[in-house]
Amino acid sequence: MEPVVLAPVEPVTGTWHSPMQVDPFNVPLEEKVAMLMEATRRMQSIDGLAFGEGGIDLFRRRTFLATSEGTSIEQTTVQSGAGIEATALGDGELQRRSFPNSFRGHISAAGWEHIQKLGLIEEAERTATEAVELLSAKECPSEVTTLVLDSGQVELQIHESIGHPVELDRVLGMEEAYAGSSFVRPEDRGSLRYASPLVSITADASLAGGLGSFGWDDEGVPAQRVPILVDGVFENFISSRETASVLGLTSSGAMRADGWAHYPLIRMTNISIEPREGSLADIIGDTDDGVFMSTNTSWSIDDHRVNFQFGCEIAWRIEKGRLTTMYRNPNYTGITTEFWGSCDAVGGREDWTLWGTPNCGKGQPGQVARVGHGASPSRFRNVQLGVRG
């Protein structure tokens, strides 16, 4: 058995706190409940809605790391988020719409000011109306066509088909028995054409507002900005001190535990697509025929992160640059590098959103990480839609 070699890191003493304007834990409970009650009341005012639900997610964690190498770090992160969900039932059908995103909404490393900007109350009626309309919408057709994804779904696409495959512990087989492995290999750095030249992906633990932001990771490695894909070519893994040393590298600073009782694992930080040009409206306007999908609802990908199938809450036909027919139960499938290779539009900064993913599972015993993904709406050509049983 070979002894473990840890990539070197300079001992550090320091403190770090995530940015925040208004401490959400100082906001009266009554104010929080009132916001949710009003949002759900407005959803329930829509005829045909079965359930209107809302939630606020507030998270504060204080950590202290001390090592025999001399590191002494204290860090505090505060994260705030909220979301609403409308469910419509009818004739053996269930349809759901979420705002601003599914699975607990939109969470940011910020204070109460983030939640106040979300617009839960203002968007409640539209969210509920779409859920009801989906009951009578057409099923998403099964076809190969152009696919436009909103930034929320691009977030999921990045997470599953880029973020996880570049975790170096997966690549080295350490997670193969449970979470799976990766099709990416150590020798692929600098050569693997992973995506089209429009796609550049960066892991940035120093990004303000990201759930994957920190001063140092749980091995005391400083937060870094690491290029993962540069103009579509794979460049770097995310790594720990132990795994980086296997390749003769230094750690990318991605070793994180979800709590005091768990062993740190390689986890995503904030893995984002770099914005290009144009808004979502520009991309749709530039599409002659295709389908626009919004808001993730299901996901599955194989244990080497090659084949995937993802579903969204809602879709619309794009005809000559305009949204027309609404579709329910939309989904699509693809092969990771083939799909990213077909990307021919990435939206600009105006529609780029730094989303929070608070439910990333990995490890044994299972850990749930909170990670971030910046994403712009994007377009993909020749995608298989409408996978049906």
Next chain:
Amino acid sequence: MTGLIGPEEVRRVADAALSLPRADGVEVLFMHEWGGLTRFASSSIHQSTHREDTGIRVRVVSEGRIGVAASNDFSLEGARRAAESALEMATVVAPDALFPGLAPPVPTPRAPRVRRGGGRDHALRTRRVRRATRRDVPGGFHRRRRVRDARERGRDRQHRWTVLLGAVLAGLRDDGRDRPDGGSGFAEVFAAGRGELDPAAVGKRAADKAVASRSPRDSTRPLHGRPGAGAVSTLVGFLAWVGFGGRSLHEGRSCFSGKQGEQVASPIVTIYDDALSEGTLGLPFDFEGVPRSRVDLIGDGVFLSGVYDLRTAKQAGTTTTGHALPPPNPEGPFPLNLFMAPGEASLQDMIASTDHGLLVTRFHYTNIVHPVESTITGHDAGWHVPDRGRGDRPSGQEPAVHPVHHRGAPGHPDGGSRHRARERVLLLGQPRPRPQGLVVQLQRAFGPLTA
């Protein structure tokens, strides 16, 4: 080695919460858990851990309003603060018209499978597995002991158990990117005590699967699948999420809503939940303190019943079945000890009676697509069952099957993948009629298996 926290100490801490003033009712759930895990890959241990945790969860009732708070501060002050937080939460919510009250005191049934500790030598188990496989092996063995003590005014419940889990995935090296001949096999074991755990046997099962799945072939025909036992457990488990919960049943979100007494599966399918069975390690009471007993969910393919806690039972006009989860529990009751009754056919019988199909041994990363349609998505690993009489490995105990794999990713000639089948959508609840065994329709997702 951690020792049990005695009932007197638990009671002392719980009393700090139970004595909360201004509350109409208080319930304290205490959990004590510790366990070790040894994980290994490439025949080396890369993670070896031990942890211990205690926690209390307090549910407070005040004027029909419910609040819940949890803490891992197992002290008098921690319990008191948790109770006060729960009361604060209760004050801002509307009264719950469906709140049925806390569970009344009743005798707790005896659980049959409480075992002594699971042994401490993780490295020894790892060595045994490695000897059995003689391959690069990722996997892990996990030992866990828990004590749970649910208390509330007027009654106590407590239980302890030990769980040993072992899982091994034996991977064989392939010959490089251009020749993906490597195979992989997964095996796991679940035991109540160390005497029931045979790491070498688990490793050998995984290694045998890996050897059998070498040199996967491609198939070009649409296939229907026959899941193996491991894969079937995933499918049955997902019925718990999309079908059996009392709340989703009552609210119309379940695939079985309004279908009580209807044929929802093949007549050979019988599914039940039984925490007290010898085949599981369930608690004899649920997280409200209600005694558990067997609940028949699907009998001969007919949907019979869901599972309920006190609140959803009141909502649905029935009685609790003892399936409450720890509060707060917005999803409602859940069956944690599902069984599918065995049929009469062996796996070999099913393969022999299949003209053309796919033997699925394991699903990976399954997820719910549509709960009412009971559609889930996932990825399968298994073996192609070729046309009858044309199998190329029919000898001995080996099934007359050969492994298949999906097409690889562009940019990699073989995709770097040894997955043995493309993903497909699974449609539950509409099994094809077959005389024996479980047949879950495994519908083609997006075309035939291709290279």
